Amino acid sequence: MDNKIRNLNPHKPAVAATWIWNERYMASGTGAMEFWDSLSESEQVIARKCIDEIYFALPE
Amino acid sequence: MPAPFLISKQDNGKLSETSREIFREQFDTLEPGQYFVQFKPHKTARFTATRYKWWFDCVLALALPKVRQHFGMANKRTGEVTYPDTVEQLHHILKIVYNPVTIVTADGTGIRTVGQSTTGMPDKDFIGEFAEQIIADFSGAPYYAFPDTGCPDREEWADMYNTGEWHSFKQKK
Numbered sequence: 033m034d035n036k037i038r039n040l041n042p043h044k045p046a047v048a049a050t051w052i053w054n055e056r057y058m059a060s061g062t063g064a065m066e067f068w069d070s071l072s073e074s075e076q077v078i079a080r081k082c083i084d085e086i087y088f089a090l091p092e
Numbered sequence: 093m094p095a096p097f098l099i100s101k102q103d104n105g106k107l108s109e110t111s112r113e114i115f116r117e118q119f120d121t122l123e124p125g126q127y128f129v130q131f132k133p134h135k136t137a138r139f140t141a142t143r144y145k146w147w148f149d150c151v152l153a154l155a156l157p158k159v160r161q162h163f164g165m166a167n168k169r170t171g172e173v174t175y176p177d178t179v180e181q182l183h184h185i186l187k188i189v190y191n192p193v194t195i196v197t198a199d200g201t202g203i204r205t206v207g208q209s210t211t212g213m214p215d216k217d218f219i220g221e222f223a224e225q226i227i228a229d230f231s232g233a234p235y236y237a238f239p240d241t242g243c244p245d246r247e248e249w250a251d252m253y254n255t256g257e258w259h260s261f262k263q264k265k
Contacts, residue, residue, distance in 0.1 A: 039255040042137050050137040057135060062256035064137035 039063025045079040052079060098134060103144045104211045141250035143218055150249045151223065152179035153262060155230050155237040162235065163189075190222055219246075 042050075042064035049071060050057045050064050057067050068076070097118055099111035107115065156179055163185045164173040176182040187207025195204045210218055230237040237243075244252065252258040 036251075036255045036257070040251060047137040050135070054134055055132075057137075058133065060256070061259045063254055066256060 035063070035066055038065035041065075042068070044083045045076065048082045049075070049079040052082065103142045137254075139250055139253045141246040141253070143215060143223075143246065146246045146249050147223060148179045148183065150244055150258075151227060152182050154239075154243060155235070156182055158237040159230055159235050186226055190226055 039062070046064045046068035049068055053071075053075070057064075060067050060070065062070070068079075071079070095118075097114050099114055100108050101111075102108055156176065160175045160177070160182065163182070164175055165185070166173045176185055184207060187210060188205065189207075191208045191210060192205050193208040195202075195206065197203070210222060213222065227238075227243050229235070231242065249258065252261055
């Protein structure tokens with residue numbers, strides 16, 4: 033899919049990644065999905081884990 | 093000690109109520125003494141184009157290099173003429189030109205024309221009249237301030253921001 037369209041519709045772990053590594057995201061000058069693609073495998077695991085933990089956590 | 097915290101400055105230039113509470117809470121945790129404070133910008137993955145973000149970062153930032161030499165500010169006392177260097181200075185001048193208010197003293201003297209604040213304007217007036225008139229004027233002679241594709245509107249700008257294209261677009265102009 034075109035990166036522009038992907039960046040406009042980032043998935044949940046990609047959004048989480050922009051918060052976890054926000055300075056790098058800002059410096060990258062890219063959209064959320066391209067930033068996601070630039071992350072290492074282990075970093076992507078952290079972001080996915082973050083979303084999983086939130087999903088199973090109780091509402092505030 | 094306070095923890096890192098996230099606050100938002102609103103379009104009206106003020107902190108949101110939640111941000112004010114966060115500030116208060118964080119200051120309450122401080123011991124008396126000196127502190128060095130530094131603000132760091134935060135970018136969200138889903139950026140919403142509010143009118144002032146678009147106005148300052150898109151319209152005025154694109155226009156400033158092309159229009160600044162047309163808006164000299166003369167100091168009446170020294171005669172020195174300076175030109176706007178920042179988008180904030182340009183906005184101040186545009187308020188005087190496009191949204192003026194005349195102050196008249198009771199004895200009829202001391203008449204001054206100043207720029208009226210635009211923060212109280214509804215979007216319909218700000219974008220539909222104030223901004224639109226300026227963009228139209230700056231699009232033609234003698235300014236030609238915008239690229240051939242025209243000045244991006246709020247949605248186009250937000251899309252470019254979200255896709256990471258805005259920074260390079262701005263650099264090229």
